Amino acid sequence: DAKTTQPTSMDCAEGRAANLPCNHSTISGNEYVYWYRQIHSQGPQYIIHGLKNNETNEMASLIITEDRKSSTLILPHATLRDTAVYYCIVRLYNYGQNFVFGPGTRLSVLP
Amino acid sequence: NAGVTQTPKFRVLKTGQSMTLLCAQDMNHEYMYWYRQDPGMGLRLIHYSVGEGTTAKGEVPDGYNVSRLKKQNFLLGLESAAPSQTSVYFCATQNGVRSYEQYFGPGTRLTVT
Numbered sequence: 001d002a003k004t005t006q007p008t009s010m011d012c013a014e015g016r017a018a019n020l021p022c023n024h025s026t027i028s029g030n031e032y033v034y035w036y037r038q039i040h041s042q043g044p045q046y047i048i049h050g051l052k053n054n055e056t057n058e059m060a061s062l063i064i065t066e067d068r069k070s071s072t073l074i075l076p077h078a079t080l081r082d083t084a085v086y087y088c089i090v091r092l093y094n095y096g097q098n099f100v101f102g103p104g105t106r107l108s109v110l111p
Numbered sequence: 112n113a114g115v116t117q118t119p120k121f122r123v124l125k126t127g128q129s130m131t132l133l134c135a136q137d138m139n140h141e142y143m144y145w146y147r148q149d150p151g152m153g154l155r156l157i158h159y160s161v162g163e164g165t166t167a168k169g170e171v172p173d174g175y176n177v178s179r180l181k182k183q184n185f186l187l188g189l190e191s192a193a194p195s196q197t198s199v200y201f202c203a204t205q206n207g208v209r210s211y212e213q214y215f216g217p218g219t220r221l222t223v224t
Contacts, residue, residue, distance in 0.1 A: 032211070034211070041199065041218065042215075042217060042218070043115075043201050043203070043215025043216050043217055043218055044154070044201075044203075044215050045215070046211075046212040046213065046214075049211050087153065098144055098146070098156040098159060098169060098170075099154075099213060100156075101146075101153035101154040102153045103152060103153050104153060
């Protein structure tokens, strides 16, 4: 699986958009980008995933650059409950084993 | 529909003691995983199973054993606990090889003194 690089921590004001970057410069053509988050020592929670097109669901949007070497997770209106560690993971879609979780980005949403 | 449950939630062991962590799921998922998470770090895979009766080693399998006798249960055993095994243990499930999402349990916090 390709390695990812994320900032250690970020702050965001409540109600504003939170933009979390991820670099994955060694990603291969058939690897997907996944985002999970972990709220205060709970089990990680799936957010979104994509291959090359931008994706949106009820939780977030995922913007992947045209060269696929980086991506941004966008939480459009961050709330205090979005304070968590966010993990960017790259892996093959049908590679049925584990996700490789790095240290992630600790997002603090401030009132 | 409980999803993924883990038993116990907390446990303190003395060095050399043994214990078994239980992961149970009611989603009929084929794949199950055991991860550990040390403070300030991401998750590391210990063992996993792609179906009833099958298990395989992950990234950090030493000191652990697993069994998947029933599809809904995945057991993680520590035969002789060591302080280095102090961690939070998470179980996860996945609905087959082409599924994109893993579902995680609430975790078991284990301290070995």
